[in-house]
Amino acid sequence: MDDYAVGVLTNIALFSFLALSAYLLLVGGEMSFGQQALFGVGAYAGGIATAMYGFSLPLALVAAMAAGALVQWLIALPTLRLRGLVFAMATLAAAEMLRIGFELLHWQREVDGEPVGPDGTQGFRGIRWVFENGIEPAAFLALVALLLAAVLAALVRVERSRLGATVRAVGADAELAASLGIDVVRVKLVTAAAAGALAALGGALFAHANTYIEPRNFDIMLGVHSLAYALIGGLGTALGPLVGVVLDIGLLEGSRVFAGYRMIVFGGLVALLLIVRPRGLLDETVVHRWRTWRKR
Amino acid sequence: MKPAALPVSLVVLLAFAAHAQRTPQAHLDCKAAGEDFVYDCTLKLTRAGNPLAGVEVTIGADMPSMPMAHNVKPVKAKPGAAPGAYEARIELEMQGEWALKLRLSGAVNDLLLLHYEFDDQGARPVARRMR
Secondary structure (H helix, E strand, O other), X not given: OOHHHHHHHHHHHHHHHHHHHHHHHHHOOOOOOOHHHHHHHHHHHHHHHHHHOOOOHHHHHHHHHHHHHHHHHHHHHHHOOOOHHHHHXXXXXXXXXXXXXXXXXXXXXXXXXXXEOOEHHHOEOOOOHHHHOOOOHHHHHHHHHHHHHHHHHXXXXXXXXXXXXXXXXXXXXXXXXXXXXXXXXXXXXXXXXXXXXXXXXXXXXXXHHHOOEOHHHHOHHHHHHHHHHHHHHOOOOOHHHHHHHHHHHHHHXXXXXXXXXXXXXXXXXXXXXXXXXXXXXXXXXXXXXXXXXHHO | OOOOHHHHHHHHHHHHHHHHHHOOEEEEEEEEOOOOOEEEEEEEEEEOOEEOOOEEEEEEEEOOOOOOOOOOOOEEOEEOOOOOEEEEEEEOOOOEEEXXXXXXXXXXXXXXXXXXXXXXXXXXXXXXXXO
């Protein structure tokens, strides 16, 4: 596999974590415009862990996920009562606050005689664990793909469980779910924390793939894309967001068919799909038909 | 000032200077090639002020404001006329700020990152506003 193919596949896999994070919240009934900030939290936490404090990558990934879950939980607490557009705006505001926080973050320590760490708008250089440990891009892609497969397997399993049905019930109608005895607040908080952890995992992997991060990496553009991938791919299964990412990054961008006009084509595709299939290509109806067909 | 402060500061400064000398430095000069978003670039690699020749250089690019959303084909730079000079044609997808990732292998194994603003003429290093 050449460098280009490895790069495209790595981008697809990294974006998928963010799209899955947005998908989890959508299934739980919330549309977040702020998942890019959790991606950023994971990137900074993971980078700080390996570059500044010498953690190994696996430990850094765990630390990043914990940080992402905690921050998303803290955002979810005051926004629990909000719905629809107001919730979306609140998440966007929180994300911008975090991004500006990254711009104000100056925290460096000397490593091998060189200052390492976040330096405000100048970014955070030297996240070189992957490079220094001799992990080639293809091997890193394999690691990212393995983690993504594990996350997908876990999500598909949860979706078929009682917990998955509970999250979908809360997402469909929170009042009705509460009247059935479901602890809606708890379900929403757990879903939010899981979504934060997923986005942060993707962010930490992104930081190590890139060796460099800066606050501008985590602006609204990234969040809108991840939301669009989840909506295009469909909310019927965790495989939906992957379809969205592959469609845009893999086919539209990777094939270069539309060159500089890709964003226009992608925007049109999002608009069209939201009219024709408001819950995406792999929506609940398609998934139900597929499962029924398999049982025959 | 404490008596030990001066020697400690000197040691830190010397260590920093020694590290800076070990790390390769890169300077890029790009000119628009006549096609949309295509640039002919000359890269100058130095270490401790001396030209760094015999290095294999691969140049990749990503947009800081849209990370992962562009798949720019990494290109291998060819050795240029002068020692430590390398030439490459970079095909981007739009004008604006790009983060160029230089993968050095062979005589030197390292990874460098450069931020350049590309327009219809060529490219210039990006200066960031501090908060």
